[in-house]
Amino acid sequence: MQPLLSIVVLVYNTAEYLQECFDSLLNQRYRNIEIIAIDDGSTDDSLAICRTYEARHGNFRCLTKANEGGAIVGNLGISLAKGEYVALVDSDDVVTEDGYALLMEEALAQRADIVVGRAARLTDGVVNAVSFLYEPFVWNRRRVIDSVAEFPDLMHDGFYWNKVFRLDFLREHGLGMVPGLLYADRPFVHKAYYLSRKTAIITDLVYLWRTRATGTALSITQNKAAASNFRDRIRSMTIEWTDFEQVEGADWYRRLIAETNLQRALHVMYSIVDSPSFRAVFVEGMQRILALYGDLDWRPLGARRAVYLELLRQGEVGGLCFLLGLQNEGKTLEIDGKCYWKQPFLTSQEVVVPRELARIDFPTIGFFHISRLARCGDQLELELDIPDAVMAGTEVVFEMQSLMGDEIITFEDRGRLRPNVYGYRMTLPGDFPAGHRSGDLFGLILNYRCGAISGRYRIGRALMTSWLLEDFPIVGPFDYPVYHSPEFGGVGMRVV
Known part of the structure; x- marks a missing residue:
């Protein structure tokens, strides 16, 4: 008999996609599963659909509760799970037919605390990876590591849904998501990586993350430039910084996470040019997080991001918006054998940006x-x-x-x-x-x-x-x- 896998589905107002999600779970090649669908106070037909599946399938449980957010739903599901391993699924997404069989085969072969599989976007029925950043570099080779220090790039994948976790491992360390946090997966997953004593990565496609059609209610991750979402992102970044503050020997990992979180936060920066309201939220949040990070070296993020961050730190918002509005022509200037981004603040006497922040030492987008x-x-x-x-x-x-x-x-x-x-x-x-x-x-x-x-x-x-x-x-x-x-x-x- 295959060990039991508990699959927790976080359900909230996704009636349009629920059947496809649930069918993908019930049609898994891995058969010994329990499905725990937790409705978080949906206002559409989601609960009724969950009840229908519960009545038809003996391994399908449905619970409902007042709306409190996905983090609390995920934690509740982990507490109710009975399996040797547990998986978390967003209810508008799809798991490939072989997904859990492949993840569980590797989990059992390695006795792993965590197994990570490859994900892709699902957009209007088309599978793609266009909007991923560095995550595909995590999934490009099979690996088994005893510590995240052996493969620091692992932390680029901060999703909870393309994985299986050993349930006793989560419970032993009290791992879960921060209640009320929208971007709750990254602190949870990054802490799990650090504590794991065996993490396996497979290259197989296991999970399809849906991009909802324009005009429908967007998921959290598709609405990154909303002011409330950005405030939540800053809160998540703050939690991750403080989580590792007292962990001996974890300073390198803490700073690596901070660099990555800065990269992600800057992806919505262009929205500040034409939205004064979002600009105020963005600048306040970024200045707060930069003050928290203190002497963090920004140069590994590249010359362009380093200059942007310095302007934010100084409160030179007008100068930042001016740079963002410039056509990205990749102009450079060589000084004493070094290459610099040729932009107005390279030689400005009014707004002084340290020259070394504009130095291009390695291939940087816009300059090659x-x-x-x-x-x-x-x-x-x-x-x-x-x-x-x-x-x-x-x-x-x-x-x-x-x-x-x-x-x-x-x-x-x-x-x-x-x-x-x-x-x-x-x-x-x-x-x-x-x-x-x-x-x-x-x-x-x-x-x-x-x-x-x-x-x-x-x-x-x-x-x-x-x-x-x-x-x-x-x-x-x-x-x-x-x-x-x-x-x-x-x-x-x-x-x-």
Whole structure:
């Protein structure tokens, strides 16, 4: 008999999507499951749908309660669970048919505290990864780690719903979500990662996170620029900072989480230009969090973000809005062999921004692009346009990474082709077709390292010249098409 898996479904006003969600759970290949659907005071037909499923299925329980928010619902579900492992699901999402079988197989094989699987967006029936940031780099290779210190990038995946958790592990450490917090998953998941003594990651797609259609009630994560949501985000960031304040030896992890949270908070910054009301909330919240973070080094976030954060710290909101309104032309200036973002505050006497914050030491969005990607015989050639002063201290590696497994194909570095242009070339291994199914997808990745700073980018539309985009799709090596893939969220090569 398979160990019991408890699946807790957080239900609130999602009647339109509930049947698809529940059916995806009841049709799992993993059969020994209990489903605990908790309605959080819905005002639509959600509760009635839950009751219908409860009457039809013996392993389906339905509870209802007054509306108190998803965090309390999730905690209640964990307290009621009877399984060896527990999973949390948002009621407008879908779990793939093999999702829990794959997660549980790895959980039992490794005796893991947490198992993480790959997720994708579901938008109008289309599966894509366009709106993910760094999460796909967490899911690109199977791993088993005894400590998050072995793979710090893990913390980029702060979702609760593409995972299974060992129930005794959660209860032993009293892990749960902060009541009343909308962005409650990240503090919960990050703390769980830190305490886990075995976390496994699989590359298989297990979860489809729905993007609701325009005109419907948006989920929390789709309404990031709402003032109340941003206040909640700042509260979540504050909780994460204080959570690790007294944890001996955790300062590195605390600062890593803070950097990532700053990146995410800045994603809604452009909304301040045309919304004075949101601007006030954003500036107040960011100034408060920057004061809390103290001497946190912003430079690993890149020159553009570092300058923005310094202007926020100084309260130079007009200057910030001015910069945000400029066309992103990626202008640079070389001073004493170093490359700087050429913007008005680089030499301003009125608003003084330390020059080193504008220094571009490594590939930063807006200051490099792919200008050529073409088939040459059985090879794929690529040209990177980037200032020589940036490349002087940076190692750059291009790869095609499998979306379906662990395989990586590395490009050959052809060196500097001409001023500010560098060449790379990919040749497929001779045995490449073996073991690949038709439809298998590889994504184009830029990896960089500059001293202690390292990072990576999926190569998408924002990192390519407009004329290159006009050439897609490109017939790549051995006639495999190379194109911009919504499923990968960037340039991909598909096996045919």
